[in-house]
Amino acid sequence: MSTKVCVVGGGPAGLRAAEAAAAAGAAVWLFDSMPSVGRKFLVAGRGGLNITNTNKCFAEKYTGPGMPAEIWRSLLGDFPPESLRAWAEDLGIKTFSGSGGRIYPQEMKSAPLLRRWITRLRAQGVRFFPRHRWTGWHAGCGRRWWLDFLAPAGETAIDADAAVFALGGGSWPVTGSDGSWLEKFASSGVAVRPLAPANCGWETAWPEDVLRRAEGMPLKNIRARAGATSADGELLVTSYGLEGGVIYQIGPALRTDPVVSLDFKPSFSFDTLMARMPAAEKFHLHEAFERCRIQETARVLLLSRSSQWTSRETFAAGVKGFPIRLERPRPLAEAISSVGGVCWSELDHSLMLRKFPGLFVAGEMVDWEAPTGGYLIQGCFCTGARAGAAAANFK
Ligand SMILES: Cc1cc2nc3c(=O)[nH]c(=O)nc-3n(C[C@H](O)[C@H](O)[C@H](O)COP(=O)(O)OP(=O)(O)OC[C@H]3O[C@@H](n4cnc5c(N)ncnc54)[C@H](O)[C@@H]3O)c2cc1C
Incomplete structure (x- = not known):
């Protein structure tokens, strides 16, 4: 029987994790608290979405306290900027290079890309569960996990062999990324740093x-x-x-x-x-x-x-x-991204929480930051890809 991977959070990191897990043969269920996924990704597309960058010193753009040396070289080595461009082109989205090496989708928007991506994920067998707010986890029998959600029909618990959390940072809470997960992680014993505005006025x-x-x-x-x-x-x-x-x-x-x-x-x-x-x-x-x-x-x-x-x-x-x-x-709600989140000391190389084998994290909820110019989306894709593939192979 294939591994059941639950992905919680449907931003670029979660969607990429779902894609990587499905490609590795897992049965993937994706949950998001909002009525639809990718809302911040859509906001990012309003001003001309930079999906990645041609900068040769890419890995140096990422900083974060306690970040393992070489982690970004390794993440970018697995899924480099060229792969992200190829991935977009495979979806039928042409890209071009603009000023400062920024790579944009030809249409300068994220909506067409997101639509095609979701269609492809569904075709890969990924099941979507919108309006499911994750509220906690607890261990099940063996190495299984139960994830708690507040769903339209009330509280529910879903079991999983492994899970990837990609709950985002704390900016633009109207898109669903409200950072409320931070307290729940902290109360479970995961070291976190408070979310603070980055890439802001x-x-x-x-x-x-x-x-x-x-x-x-x-x-x-x-x-x-x-x-x-x-x-x-x-x-x-x-x-x-x-x-x-x-x-x-x-x-x-x-x-x-x-x-x-x-x-x-x-x-x-x-x-x-x-x-x-x-x-x-x-x-x-x-x-x-x-x-x-x-x-x-x-x-x-x-x-x-x-x-x-x-x-x-x-x-x-x-x-x-x-x-x-x-x-x-400026206030966190207005920022393009946030710093803070799950501390690197909590994670192994596959982005699994050391204290909770089988639970992985990806995207902006991990304590890294990068400037605008495509580095944020690329970082979400890299971390999502690694966590998704590792979750699918978790035994
Ligand atoms: C105005 C603006 C412009 C930007 N432009 C660019 C750009 O051009 N290039 C670039 O690289 N980056 C850009 N960014 C940043 C980029 O959009 C983010 O870094 C990226 O979306 C983060 O992806 P993520 O998957 O980690 O999290 P998010 O995209 O924030 O997704 C997190 C998801 O988790 C869900 N969620 C949260 N809590 C729960 C819960 N408890 N239960 C269930 N689901 C939950 C949310 O609803 C959301 O769908 C921009 C951001 C903004 C605001």
Whole structure:
């Protein structure tokens, strides 16, 4: 008789785990608390879904406390970005490479891909159980498990030879990923770290004049530094602070020390800026703006501290490093992803919970993080593939 694998959570990690388990010959039942699966995946598709990336240093993008060295090299070795592209093409979804090596489905949406994926999973024999909220587990006879659910007909327990949990992080709870599983795992003795926002905007209290003149305006071609990390690109000044890919990338460092230093002219060195300004006795800020070609939004920010720029030197230093103290990240519910979750120390190489043989985890609920640009979905696919295949082969 084939192994019965229950997958709980129908995001990309759970769907991929179901696919891998079915391909390995298991009978797969997939449960989700929502009326349909893949809701966050659909949200991700609204802004042009990045499914993976062509970056050669892929494994280095993943960080997390206590993460085993080489784990991502191994996960990506089993299911590399090229395999994800081939997988999409096999579903009839063509992909293309955009800026920063980002790989998009041709239609820039996730709905067509998700529809075809579900159809194929059903054809593979995967059975779907929507509106089933997982509430706990307990051991059955032998090495079997009972999983508890709150279903439309009431409480129910389903038995399984092995299970994969892919319950997601804590952002966008409206999609079903509400992070409520964390407490249940913790009370079962699984070490977890609280979920916190990642890939998110940050708040700062702008002076009135900055808000009035710069809200909604971009800072283009800038470099943002935090601690030892930096990122180049674009930022948006918002009513609450700063938003955009650049601040997402340096988020891990900001969580340690929430001060970002903006370089408004990364292509000019300090000396180049100095050379552009006349060595006049009297320093004129507006003339310096013109001579150094400072963009409008940066001018507003620099003007808000104009008393500091009294010389060519102080001005050039301010352009190259404009520090902004941030207050906090935007709320978890708004973030693209979350950090925290099941600690790596709880997992073996197959992503099985050491304390609960036969129970596996995958996707964003594990304590790793990665920047936007396709690394998140790729990470969910890799971990889902490994956990699903291992669950199917669990004896
Ligand atoms: C606006 C936005 C844009 C994004 N864009 C990109 C992008 O372009 N590229 C990229 O790589 N990533 C992107 N992401 C991130 C990506 O969508 C997530 O990292 C990914 O969906 C996580 O997959 P997952 O399978 O781990 O969890 P999820 O997709 O969160 O799925 C978890 C599933 O578990 C179910 N669940 C939760 N609790 C229970 C329970 N108790 N019982 C039963 N079911 C439960 C949920 O209903 C949900 O269906 C984006 C995210 C957002 C919000």
